Amino acid sequence: MATTIPESEVEITAVRSQGAGGQNVNKVASAIHLRFDIQRSSLPQEHKERLLALRDQRISRDGVLVIKAQTHRSQELNRAEAWGRLQELVESVARPPKVRRPTRPTLASRVRRLQSKKMRSEAKLLRRREDPAQ
Template structure:
């Protein structure tokens, strides 16, 4: 399964099974297993780099099983083929999002005007508190 330029996941690392689905399908819904379960073993995969795997683990959320596999369940279509395509499309989109490395944050200092506003506010509070204080007994 081709994900992006230079990234391809072999079919041997994917496992597809079909189970009975709730939802639309009429009487067929009780007879035919149309919901697709696509399982991708992230821990044993050799197609992805370790950094991509770490980002994918973070993005997967509750789709990540305790064994370290990503489980995507598609049941929005009435046919096995439609659900299979939907599950594959969702896995590809998830992996593509993990392929993009986040930009490192550049630390910045607050602008001079912001510093001045902050200090002016502090001065205002200071003068207000000075007015509240009892006068000194300097004679």
């Protein structure tokens, strides 16, 4: 199920690349900021809700997703990279989440857990006996 985003819903802005100290690296506006308003998009409502529920620092409180791309010196490559990242994010949200049912631990894992707890408590007792401060 391929969810495509119309180009009319995405705003792409060319900006100057930022260096390590915040200075402008080159005078060419090769970096791209891609803005995508989740609330106003034509995505299905459940996809919008999943996107807004993501813990992603690129999504602002008002539901605007900003993807920045500045790794390439060419504006076209940065544009393609940002667009690809947006499509990837929307595709990941479009997949239905896995329903996990609670499972009971196996007998072997319960035995291992009890043994390790017993070993830890025995080691603790030995340390207490060896410690002259107590």
